[in-house]
Amino acid sequence: MSVYLALEILTIFIPLLFSYDRNLKFYPKLKVVGLSLILVGSLYIIGDIWFTKSGFWGFNEKYHSGIMIFNLPLEECLFFIVIPYASLFLHDTLVYLFPKAVLSRLATQVLSLVLCFSLLALVIFNLNKAYTAIYFSVALLSIIWAWISAFELLRRYYLTFCVILIPFFLVNSVLTGSFIAEPVVWYNNGQNLGIRIGTVPVEDISYAFSLILLNLIVVHRLIGWFNRNSLKG
Numbered sequence: 001m002s003v004y005l006a007l008e009i010l011t012i013f014i015p016l017l018f019s020y021d022r023n024l025k026f027y028p029k030l031k032v033v034g035l036s037l038i039l040v041g042s043l044y045i046i047g048d049i050w051f052t053k054s055g056f057w058g059f060n061e062k063y064h065s066g067i068m069i070f071n072l073p074l075e076e077c078l079f080f081i082v083i084p085y086a087s088l089f090l091h092d093t094l095v096y097l098f099p100k101a102v103l104s105r106l107a108t109q110v111l112s113l114v115l116c117f118s119l120l121a122l123v124i125f126n127l128n129k130a131y132t133a134i135y136f137s138v139a140l141l142s143i144i145w146a147w148i149s150a151f152e153l154l155r156r157y158y159l160t161f162c163v164i165l166i167p168f169f170l171v172n173s174v175l176t177g178s179f180i181a182e183p184v185v186w187y188n189n190g191q192n193l194g195i196r197i198g199t200v201p202v203e204d205i206s207y208a209f210s211l212i213l214l215n216l217i218v219v220h221r222l223i224g225w226f227n228r229n230s231l232k233g
Contacts, residue, residue: 002064002075004064004184005075005078007174024093032222032223032226045070049071052071056130056131057185057187060184063182064184080211087211091164091216101156101159103156115143129193130191132193136203150221153217157212169200176204178198178199187201
């Protein structure tokens with residue numbers, strides 16, 4: 001078994017084990033979660049294919065299975081199922097355990113404004129760095145979309161993401177070379193800021209933020225759509 005695949009199995013094992021917990025009640029959402037993972041994951045995989053083809057990042061053959069899909073390792077495609085699934089599960093678990101943990105409307109608005117202007121500035125001043133410019137732009141757009149269409153979700157997500165970031169950072173640290181001889185995923189530093197937290201490029205935080213938030217928004221929208229249509233029926 002490859003290092004990459006083993007890491008993904010460890011990541012999703014507990015979320016899968018407790019997805020049918022009667023108190024958490026995550027299982028009724030599995031249909032919309034699955035649809036969201038396909039929709040959002042497909043967009044990220046398309047971006048991944050282009051980034052890999054352009055040499056902005058790549059994968060160490062020592063640490064993946066060698067099974068390739070559109071020039072991506074199988075494990076890289078699974079990443080967009082495993083990580084969002086585990087993160088959505090953790091988000092729902094935190095909401096269940098701490099139902100009163102929510103930012104005020106004013107704090108959410110101020111934080112959103114600060115993040116939006118910061119991300120916009122970073123994009124404008126780094127248009128020559130593809131990873132920085134593209135995924136900071138995606139994070140910016142995801143905040144705006146959430147602000148407009150799922151503000152109450154955003155009030156919770158800013159808090160839950162701080163917790164979600166801990167396991168994500170641990171997983172990504174291994175992928176980028178911490179604790180092992182070589183990185184599973186290597187980056188072309190000419191296409192990012194070159195700033196790392198340990199071995200993790202700072203852009204990966206924005207990447208995770210938008211990947212999870214977009215899935216949460218799509219799940220939120222799909223649940224609303226299915227509820228409305230069931231009432232009409």
